[in-house]
Amino acid sequence: MSGHDRTPVTVVGLGSMGSALAGAFLEAGHPTTVWNRTPSKAEPLVSRGAVHAPAIGEAIAAGPLIVACLTTYEDTIEALEPAAAALSGRALVTLNSGSPSGARRMAAWALGHGMRYLDGAVKDVPSAVGADDTLLYYGGDPAVFDEFASTLRVLGGDTVHLGSAPDLAALYETAVGGTLLPALVGFFQGAAAVRARGLEAATMVRFTARWFEMINSVLPVLASEIDRGDYSDGASSVNLFLAGAEHDLELGEEAGLDVAWHQPFHDLLRRAADAGHGDHSISALTEVLRKPAPVGASKGPAGE
Known part of the structure; x- marks a missing residue:
């Protein structure tokens, strides 16, 4: 399957985990657009084939699936807010730290901007992203999970949908953590x-x-x-x-x-x-x- 047949993905946030996520998408042949507050963090990924979008609006407009890996839900909202006009109809997956109530607030914000939403958690270190036994779990819209399951499974072979409630991943993350x-x-x-x-x-x-x-x-x-x-x-x-x-x-x-x-x-x-x-x-x-x-x-x- 060529890259043209793979779902385009935008990764927002290029810390150690965000960079690992973007790298896994690139490795699997997904057209990958990246954005980060510090543009220089995109350079290693650009050398591997990623497209660096200097503005968040350009990053959002690049594809149907947005994977945000910032520190908190509040950071995600702050980063995406300037691109509000481009958010409607796109799927947002958040992979950050936070509480169940934070996930519910994030879901309400995303749905209020016309997005479809999944919240998730990576249960391993960045170097394990992409491995067959790496666990990621998600809570939220099952239709979004079904549509993008094969794309999300690129990040870890043990990929689980916990249920339709958008705070389930955060619940299990805090409970296990x-x-x-x-x-x-x-x-x-x-x-x-x-x-x-x-x-x-x-x-x-x-x-x-x-x-x-x-x-x-x-x-x-x-x-x-x-x-x-x-x-x-x-x-x-x-x-x-x-x-x-x-x-x-x-x-x-x-x-x-x-x-x-x-x-x-x-x-x-x-x-x-x-x-x-x-x-x-x-x-x-x-x-x-x-x-x-x-x-x-x-x-x-x-x-x-």
């Missing part, structure tokens, strides 16, 4: 601890990866407990995790670490135990998270 910072901070704390003993952080990687594999293996079990509301399997109980809280504090003292970031987790465990979940599965924390902490709730040793 909540695991990232705690996991990284845990690794950084471990790295600080082994470095305090004169060991290299690199020696942790093999064991940390295995730990993540174990967590991955139990996620389906935990998800089933949550969906059924049955937390009676106490093999990994709230009380077991609560007993380990003291070990976090001891490690902090011994290695000279700031372990204050554990305090909210310890407080959550205590709230769960106080609510009668002490002997229940750790997944019962979901029920506590569904309710705000009582005003003036007492804190244990970690909060003193």
Whole structure:
């Protein structure tokens, strides 16, 4: 299939991820127009065959599919607003960070300008864009997804439409993304601890990866407990995790670490135990998270 048979695509935003998206479209033979606030970022893509549009209106007018990869929904609106007259009838796909409410506002703005809309998320690093196992998911107009599915699949072989609600990708992105910072901070704390003993952080990687594999293996079990509301399997109980809280504090003292970031987790465990979940599965924390902490709730040793 020649480039003339491929859907023309405009990519708005050429940071590391936006450039990777544009590169994948070019690699697959799609006529690709690019725009960025800093024009020089387009040069590597132009050398590969992209067309650089100096004005956003020209970029929008170049094709039926606009893929925006700016930092936030607000940035996307700010970038596209000057081209408002050219937006009607075109399909907009946003691949940026933001909340579900932000996605809903973005959808309302796009629909108000006569556009068709999909919101999406790339669940990998820029270097993985275009790979067969790279995951992207989308929420929004199913007709838009069906029309451009083969084009969007160029960005990753594992391409999923979550449903017609425009905020679904943002919902899953924020829901899944909540695991990232705690996991990284845990690794950084471990790295600080082994470095305090004169060991290299690199020696942790093999064991940390295995730990993540174990967590991955139990996620389906935990998800089933949550969906059924049955937390009676106490093999990994709230009380077991609560007993380990003291070990976090001891490690902090011994290695000279700031372990204050554990305090909210310890407080959550205590709230769960106080609510009668002490002997229940750790997944019962979901029920506590569904309710705000009582005003003036007492804190244990970690909060003193």
